[in-house]
Amino acid sequence: MTADTLFDRLADVWISLDAQLEQVPVLSRLEDGTVTLDDYKRLLHNLRQQVVDGSLWISRAASNFDVAHFELRAAAIRHAEEEHRDYLMLERDFVAIGGSLDDLRSGRKNIGSEALSGYMFHYADRANPTGLLGAMYIIEGLGAQRAAAWASRFQEVLGLADNQVNFMRYHHEADGEHTGNMNAILTSGIISDEDADEIVRCAQVVARLYAMQLAELDS
């Protein structure tokens, strides 16, 4: 065990995630300005299949926190409620760029999304799945720190209206708030050393699987 704080350790995970994201083809094309409308459509299509599960695994996790973890349970319940309509925003964006709702809703998860979703549900089934704060750190962090820039860049390259990038824009605002709430939990003193190890481990796995979800479009 080093003297690094939990935040330092999570920051290391974030740095390695950043390096993985640089290898994701659709994000490289986005940066280069060679991304197509079809890329954006595929990205939304792929994300949607996993995003619909978001509030489900958070709710499941909430149900597995005992009374000794009351604060975490309360936070998870709140968070699940806030997230469970998110995919509707994504669906509206998809339709606004010409996609078919039927196609979107009949889609299946890509290989990365299968792995990510499977892992999250599995983890949420544990008693007191505190490690999921690490998953939150990654997923909410992507929303707060990356989504708005992706939205702006998609708008710039493809000439999209705000109404066509609601999902990514919203996540910038909402996840910024969620990240703030989570940081408060991480510094509240209720996290034990064992919990901290679990949180970091979970963050590592989720970072890897999230990058895989973005890289494995349509797989």
Next chain:
Amino acid sequence: MGTTATAYLTGFGAYLPGDPVDNDGIAARLGGVDAVTERIRRRILDANGIRQRHYALDEHGESTELNEQLAVKALQAALADRGIEASTARMLATATTMGDVLVPGFASMVHGRLGGGPMQLLSATGVCASSLAALDAAVSKVRLGDHPVAVVVGSELPSRSLRQRRFDGFRAGMDSHFLRWMLSDGAGAVVVEFQPHPTKPSLRVDWVRQVSLAHENDVCMRSGMDGPEAAVGQTWQDVSIAEAEARGMFVLRQDVSMLDDLAEAGIQQFQELVDIGLIDVKHLDHVICHYSTNAFRDVAFDALRRRVPSLDTDRWFSNLETRGNTGSASIFIALEEAWRTGRFEVGETVLLAVPESGRFSFAFAHLTVVAPTTPQGAQK
């Protein structure tokens, strides 16, 4: 300030019913074969310069199609030109002076016949400028990101009410003859999208402007009323149908003495767009102007050329002489022909201008020809 998308015209279609009818073929369809009417007709045709037009009437003057059918055929042509199905369209904006029925709205009838999927509708009514009002609505919704694909159609079938049976029993003045021998049937349509055509050039819509000067002008073109002012209890809906007909309320009329003022007001509106910088006369390559007769072509062309010295006749397009004056359909029918016959080059600009005599409305749209996107997504 929010970010909007850009609207592009990516498909163009027109439909003109039946074979073209030359000036000698009009009387068989519309009637009016007495010596006086004959003489008036010749005079008006000489002045308006229309050589041929189309009617949804057979050689005996019986109707062959509905207005909504003309609209649907133009829309189908535009969708085919773009290579997409009606189900792709999320909005339909229609323009017409008079639909086939009083209720429901024209767009509902056109949508019902066109098919496709659920879509937003707008029935723009009025006269000629309702064409660009419909276009403006579709373009605005596409730019807002509310719809990826919209279709717009201008469609007219005035011939039915230009037949002799409408004129029997009362003495028609020049205010009705002028339109009777000028208007004809047809429809024109465009597809509006938030992305340019993937493989062919498109027309980017830079802006659409429409303004009414009804606050300072009397009614110029009318039907359904007795005299130029609407009076309580005296519209076609107030009196019996027989009385309305006897008083000539169902005849479409135009106060031709106001048309010089209309032309002058239109030129002023153009000048205002130049003054506020929306039109850069140094970079205006083409003008497609709707006008009812060649007399106004010369007035408008001369006035524009004083401001745009480079505007020669090659850059001025109208198909009034061969397609007739089809009201709100005219601007789309002219645009379709100009586009299909390759008049425009990538990078060039096009101004659509539609004056409406009804009660002095003026609509303009500024377009730029853009290349298709490359497979990588960036503009060429």
